[in-house]
Amino acid sequence: MPDIGRGDAVSRRRATLATIAAAAGVSVATVSKVLNDRSDVAPATRALVRALLHEHGYVPPRRGPAQPATVEVRVDELSAYESEIIKGTIEAGAAAGVSVVVTKRTAGPLDLTAGRRALITLFEEPAPAQLAALTRAGLPVVVVDPLYLPGALVTSVGPTNFAGGMSATQHLLSLGHRRIAYLGGPATAASNQARMHGYRAAMEAADVPVLPGYVVTPGYCYRDGVRGGAALLGLSPAPTAVFAACDEAALGAIHAARARGLRVPEDLSVVGFDDTEVAFMSSPRLTTVRQPLHEMGGVALRTALRLSAGEEIDSRHVELATELVVRESSLAA
Amino acid sequence: MPDIGRGDAVSRRRATLATIAAAAGVSVATVSKVLNDRSDVAPATRALVRALLHEHGYVPPRRGPAQPATVEVRVDELSAYESEIIKGTIEAGAAAGVSVVVTKRTAGPLDLTAGRRALITLFEEPAPAQLAALTRAGLPVVVVDPLYLPGALVTSVGPTNFAGGMSATQHLLSLGHRRIAYLGGPATAASNQARMHGYRAAMEAADVPVLPGYVVTPGYCYRDGVRGGAALLGLSPAPTAVFAACDEAALGAIHAARARGLRVPEDLSVVGFDDTEVAFMSSPRLTTVRQPLHEMGGVALRTALRLSAGEEIDSRHVELATELVVRESSLAA
DNA sequence: CTGAAAGCGCTTACAG
DNA sequence: CTGAAAGCGCTTACAG
Structure with missing residues (x-):
């Protein structure tokens, strides 16, 4: 013994x-x-x-031929945004001979007997008790696009939110806009804060004031965009451009603008964030900050596998570069 | 022995x-x-x-506590459409204590040692050799929304394509439109044919002629809609309404209309098919035929499980009801 | 309620 | 290249 x-x-x-x-x-x-x-x-x-x-x-x-390795990916919703990340994990998994089990967060604690190699969650890390059990079992946890600052027990992968917020705002400034509003996600979300500070930084660097009421943070959903957009457009003076911190909210803002009889982009420029498929299929096509969602999923999976194999990781949090994609929803002031 | x-x-x-x-x-x-x-x-x-x-x-x-049962869901793409179906399988799976492994079709033949209970594919059944191996191993195969007529070895779940095509067309007819065009998926796809015949049946019942060139079948994607929409709008006389056999194509058609300086819905009514999230977030919001994608996924999973347990199935092909959702993209002629 | 003993399905070091 | 034998991790019918 x-x-x-x-x-x-x-x-x-x-x-x-x-x-x-x-x-x-x-x-x-x-x-x-x-x-x-x-x-x-x-x-x-x-x-x-x-x-x-x-x-x-x-x-x-385990007996006989080793069971195929699996990684569990947990989500709440499964919209275009999550799907693109998941696709990234599936493809990286296929390349590594690992299959991806997709579960809902409501599924309860991860089954430790299921032989998972790792757990990948979107936006939020598991509850503390769960996380402790996972850690004890030696199961690495990777959070993609964390809403809040990741704790010490998890590794995370996200986009360069601050830089993305800056580039969206700089684009609108370069178009001659000065009354630029920020329509963001939940006020407490780290991703929202970074995007908003990117916006503020760009405004400040250009010496353009952020007018009273020009920063609203209703949330990342379509309805949030409708609501926040309506609030911004009711301001006086009203913005000539809105930087929305996600595509869905940007489309909501466009809807709010049209409801007021405004044309996009002639009367109001709108820039989104994400570059999910809706950005390409909307009309006008959305100018937006592309998040490398697919790659984020791939990096999350490979990192999870590396951790599971006991390898050292360079950085507990990696940020992948965003990129401005100019389409039709933004126009010179 | x-x-x-x-x-x-x-x-x-x-x-x-x-x-x-x-x-x-x-x-x-x-x-x-x-x-x-x-x-x-x-x-x-x-x-x-x-x-x-x-x-x-x-x-x-298998030793020790039984391994958690899994069902494999195979997809090519992972857009809003597929995601909604997959979500349905995941939720039905959670209720049944079965987890869902999502793989790409390119992943090669299903690993029979992986202990899957069943295989669910989207749109197409596995290649004959694969299917034979699966059948030999007693693994049920369920195809969701089959593009082609399902073979004898598979069970399938789809929407009521014909009825959906009829209701979309009847809606436009009831709005007073007579020059109604059909913008469909691949000509050979069974789902396209059923939707198109639903369209024809409604036109015929109303004694409204289908004008020359008014039926095009470029495909189900956004780009197909742009292309097919442009072709239809170039016709003389041009249609006043387009029934697109999927939402993405409907959005493509709207883009094509705007490119010609037409307003939707004032100058052109557009009805889609699917009711994926893009239908709600587009502007104008899309009138469309809702497919119960979530439920289709759930039914597919439960059917797969029932087959895997050796139970009898009522019907080898089930069609779930579609429903017209009237929004803003269709207007009286 | 507990455990000694038999047994099952599999793997592996080793002798041939 | 093959298999007898020992052994491992587990389960189960049964005696106490």
Whole structure:
């Protein structure tokens, strides 16, 4: 029993029923019964064995040809934005011989017996208790496009939000606009804050004032864009250009403008953020800041795999470059 | 060895290494080596054992708590349309305790050792050789929204294309339009044909002629809509309304109309098909025929699971009802 | 409620 | 290149 008394670290060697049995002072048969939810085990014994199984991170052995490795990707929604990221993970996974299981966040705690190599979440890291269990099981967690500052237990991949916010604003400034408003995501979201500060930085560098009421942060959805857009356009003086921190909100703002009888881009220029498929199919086609969503998914998956293999990672947070895509929704003032 | 000499049917009992060894006339150890790709096996022996493993549908035993069941969903693209279907499978899967592995069609033949319960594909069934292997392994295959008539080996789930095509056309007729054009998907696609015949049926029932050149079938994508829309609008007399057999194409047609200086819906009414998120976020908001994509995904998954459990299925092809959603892109003639 | 013992399916070091 | 034998991790019928 070389593993006993090694201090707080549980042995690197996979625990077997024998390990647990020794630790619990019961027979292997009893541990097996607990594992198989048989009824003929005393409650106290069952509880003890369960606790030990958990503590040792017991996972059933794999027999025969190794099961194909999987990575779990958790999402809430599955709109164009998430889909593009997921596509990136699937393709990178295929290249690495790993398949991607997509689950909803509501699915409850990740099943540690499922043999996942890693967990990738979008926007938010798992709840602390979940995360602790994952860490204990040695399962790396990667968050894509974190809404909030990632904690110490996760790695994250996102876009260059600040630079993207700057380039969108600089584009509108270079078009001669001065009354430029910011229509952002949730006020507390880190991605929103970075985009907004990019906007402010560009305005400040150009010595153009941000007028009162010109910064609103209703959220990232279409409806948020309709609402926030209406608020901005009701201002006096009204903006001649809006930088929306996501494409859906940009389309919502366009809708709000049309509802007021304004033409886009003749009366109002709108720039989005994301470059999801809606940006290309809307009319006018949307000028927007492209996020490398596909690549972000790929990087997330490869990073997760590298972590799972015990490799060192250069940086716990990587930001991939955004790029301004000029289309039809922005015009000279 | 009760399984030997049972005729052509391989025994229902899961094959073990011993089964294969007996059939091949070698030892269990040798079969194990073949399975583990060890080098010390004669090529001829290896080939024989491989063949027998395949024939008996050998799968490695599962130990410990049963592995979580998975269903594989195969896609080519992952746009709003596919995402909505996939979301339906994920949610139905969560309810059934089954997780969904999303793969690209380019991923090669499905790994039979991966323990999948079923395969769900979008639009097209697997290639014949693949399908035969799947059937031999007892793996059910369900095709969602088949582009072509499904073969005898698969089950399929789709929308009521014909009825949907009729209701879109009737809507435009009821608005007073008579010069109504059809902008469809690939000419050979069954879904396109059904939608087109729904269109024709409605026109005929209303005694309204389909003018020459008024039926085009460039494809289901945005670019197809731009191209087909331009062709239709160049006709003389030009249509006052276009029924596009998918939302993306409808948006493409709107773009083509604007490029000609036409206003939508004042100068041209456009009705789409699908009701993906782009329909709601476009401006004008798109009148369209809603496909129950989410439900189609759910039905596909539940059907797949039922088949996998050996249950009987009522119908090998089910069509779920579509519904006209009137928004802003259609107006009285 | 517990565990000794038999057994299953598989792998592997080793002798031939 | 092959297989007898030992062994591993697990399960289960059964005795206590």
